[in-house]
Amino acid sequence: MNVRTLLCRRRMFVLLGADTITVFSGRCHWRGYWLLSDIQTNSTPADLSVDFLANTLRAYRNQHRMHEGCHVHWFLPPDMLAVAFLPSDKAIEGLILPFQADQVHTTLFDACEQGEVWLWMHQSWASLLQRAADQAQCHTLYVHPRVMLVPMTESGVAALAQLPDSWNVVKDGAYLHIFKGNRSLRSLALDSESTAGDELQADLQAVRLNLETESIITAWTGGALDNSVPVCATECDVDEALVGSLTRSAQTFPSAHALSSNRLHAGGLLLGSLASEVQRQIWMLVAPLMLVMLALMVGAYVHYHQAGEVRDQAIQTVKKLAPDVRRLPQVKQDIQRKEDFLSVADQGLKTPDVLKALGSVVDALPVKATLHTFTADDVKIEVQVSIAKGSSPPKALRLKDSAYAELTLQPNEESRVSGQMPLHIYQAPVKVNAP
Amino acid sequence: MRKPKSLLRDSLKSVHRNTWLVLVVLGLGLLLLADRFYPPYRERVDDRADAVMRAERAQALADVLPKFQAKLDADNARAQPLIAQSFIHDNPEQSLEQFRERVDAAILESGISGTVNLNAESDATGQSAVLSLTAQFQSFPQQLTDLEQRLLALPWLVHVSAIEIKVMPNTPDGVPQLGVVMTLKALHAPPDVTAQ
Numbered sequence: 001m002n003v004r005t006l007l008c009r010r011r012m013f014v015l016l017g018a019d020t021i022t023v024f025s026g027r028c029h030w031r032g033y034w035l036l037s038d039i040q041t042n043s044t045p046a047d048l049s050v051d052f053l054a055n056t057l058r059a060y061r062n063q064h065r066m067h068e069g070c071h072v073h074w075f076l077p078p079d080m081l082a083v084a085f086l087p088s089d090k091a092i093e094g095l096i097l098p099f100q101a102d103q104v105h106t107t108l109f110d111a112c113e114q115g116e117v118w119l120w121m122h123q124s125w126a127s128l129l130q131r132a133a134d135q136a137q138c139h140t141l142y143v144h145p146r147v148m149l150v151p152m153t154e155s156g157v158a159a160l161a162q163l164p165d166s167w168n169v170v171k172d173g174a175y176l177h178i179f180k181g182n183r184s185l186r187s188l189a190l191d192s193e194s195t196a197g198d199e200l201q202a203d204l205q206a207v208r209l210n211l212e213t214e215s216i217i218t219a220w221t222g223g224a225l226d227n228s229v230p231v232c233a234t235e236c237d238v239d240e241a242l243v244g245s246l247t248r249s250a251q252t253f254p255s256a257h258a259l260s261s262n263r264l265h266a267g268g269l270l271l272g273s274l275a276s277e278v279q280r281q282i283w284m285l286v287a288p289l290m291l292v293m294l295a296l297m298v299g300a301y302v303h304y305h306q307a308g309e310v311r312d313q314a315i316q317t318v319k320k321l322a323p324d325v326r327r328l329p330q331v332k333q334d335i336q337r338k339e340d341f342l343s344v345a346d347q348g349l350k351t352p353d354v355l356k357a358l359g360s361v362v363d364a365l366p367v368k369a370t371l372h373t374f375t376a377d378d379v380k381i382e383v384q385v386s387i388a389k390g391s392s393p394p395k396a397l398r399l400k401d402s403a404y405a406e407l408t409l410q411p412n413e414e415s416r417v418s419g420q421m422p423l424h425i426y427q428a429p430v431k432v433n434a435p
Numbered sequence: 436m437r438k439p440k441s442l443l444r445d446s447l448k449s450v451h452r453n454t455w456l457v458l459v460v461l462g463l464g465l466l467l468l469a470d471r472f473y474p475p476y477r478e479r480v481d482d483r484a485d486a487v488m489r490a491e492r493a494q495a496l497a498d499v500l501p502k503f504q505a506k507l508d509a510d511n512a513r514a515q516p517l518i519a520q521s522f523i524h525d526n527p528e529q530s531l532e533q534f535r536e537r538v539d540a541a542i543l544e545s546g547i548s549g550t551v552n553l554n555a556e557s558d559a560t561g562q563s564a565v566l567s568l569t570a571q572f573q574s575f576p577q578q579l580t581d582l583e584q585r586l587l588a589l590p591w592l593v594h595v596s597a598i599e600i601k602v603m604p605n606t607p608d609g610v611p612q613l614g615v616v617m618t619l620k621a622l623h624a625p626p627d628v629t630a631q
Contacts, residue, residue, distance in 0.1 A: 314487045317494065318493050338507065345517050345622055348596075354597060374599070377597035
């Protein structure tokens with residue numbers, strides 16, 4: 001955001017002529033230049049007074065509903081706000097004679113190699129304008145020379161564009177503005193006897209009637225007037241031309257000729273203070289920021305307390321659940337012990353009771369069979385029997401105990417004992433984990 | 436005598452120094468407030484996050500506890516009958532000694548005389564153990580039956596896991612004698628297994 005935008009508000013622009021006063025209201029465009037509108041022109045009395053100016057401003061402000069304390073830009077004729085060229089080798093005091101330095105307001109208007117162009121105004125005029133504005137509940141901010149508006153009118157632009165290096169003399173009603181190219185060097189009020197008739201002769205001889213003009217040009221060129229230097233003389237009534245331009249251009253300036261805030265500041269004498277506007281804009285920026293920060297801090301404070309409540313609730317939950325949390329590892333440990341025990345028990349008891357198998361085998365033996373050995377472990381059960389002569393061994397021995405499969409006769413598995421009957425071997429695998 | 440500078444510079448210079456002072460004081464005050472308040476605020480937020488995390492963890496563990504409790508109850512239902520019939524001592528050696536004594540006593544009470552060899556060992560997994568006892572003796576069939584009944588009558592679970600019986604040649608009085616090698620197994624449980 002730049003200062004031009006910061007200083008944007010409606011302002012009053014007042015153009016004073018020899019016998020007219022024209023008032024505009026200005027609104028700052030976002031691109032930084034002022035758009036003038038609401039033109040009102042009145043005639044002025046011969047004797048310009050504070051009351052007249054105050055009434056004019058008050059009437060305009062009330063009619064167009066401008067805010068109290070609005071700023072005023074005055075565009076003044078050269079007999080109120082002088083525009084004077086000061087060669088490089090001259091002192092400023094030479095411009096403001098016969099006044100004391102503390103009796104006048106001065107400001108630099110333009111500068112170049114040949115010298116400087118100054119604005120100066122007696123403090124009585126400044127006081128008059130400030131009193132008039134104060135009575136109308138306005139605030140005089142700047143005073144500007146009428147010559148500033150010349151390049152902003154169509155006829156003024158045309159006049160200055162003819163020969164860029166020429167001396168352009170523009171007659172603005174009862175005032176004369178002297179330009180070197182586009183640079184304004186001098187404005188002065190014409191004495192009624194010094195002009196030859198109502199028409200300005202497009203000729204240097206007619207301009208030479210004003211000795212001061214000639215001296216300016218002589219000082220600029222550093223010597224006597226050279227007739228080969230082109231001088232263009234044009235007539236341009238700033239009041240009428242300005243009003244016409246505004247009316248035709250739908251009350252907006254083309255951007256090339258716009259009144260920008262920077263241009264107004266550089267081309268005017270600051271009588272008022274920019275402080276109130278700047279302070280207002282600073283506070284307009286700072287206040288929302290502070291509100292946002294305050295809202296953030298309030299939000300943080302509320303969040304702080306809410307976080308405390310949530311924290312306390314969570315601590316209470318932890319305390320309430322602490323017994324269960326402490327118990328869980330113990331339960332896990334108990335489960336581990338039980339499972340270890342059960343694993344051991346399953347491993348140790350996986351085989352069925354072999355004494356029961358002995359009884360089943362004895363029951364299953366045929367009558368003429370004799371049991372010689374009985375072996376049972378966690379892999380197999382084996383019996384060796386002998387069969388009485390005349391009987392053949394059964395092929396299998398079916399046990400009543402369901403934990404064991406039937407014992408089958410093993411072929412070619414005879415063990416012969418010298419002098420005794422052959423033994424028949426019956427085997428069966430053990431069902432692991434059988435009851 | 437004034438030479439105008441830029442509009443921005445002149446505008447800012449026109450503001451009374453008190454305005455800048457107020458702004459600076461306000462700004463510094465806000466910064467100071469934020470600096471004083473931020474660490475405890477940050478600490479409070481961190482405490483809250485930590486407490487919430489601990490509460491969630493505690494809740495998750497508490498939610499899981501019933502499942503583990505149900506598993507423990509199921510294991511208890513299976514294990515308690517076996518624990519009740521186990522030798523309960525601090526270490527397997529003590530259980531083994533008691534097992535050996537009881538089996539030896541049962542063998543003696545059965546009337547089995549002669550040489551009785553008892554070899555004992557334990558196979559520990561964790562704190563529980565399988566007690567193994569190998570008994571070698573000679574007996575008559577009735578004595579073996581009696582021994583079986585006495586072993587069944589013991590308050591502990593004694594499991595005959597392997598046996599080898601050889602029928603000896605007839606004795607002078609005609610009663611068959613058996614050479615028996617018997618492997619007996621029992622369970623050892625430490626005292627903390629008995630907890631429910």
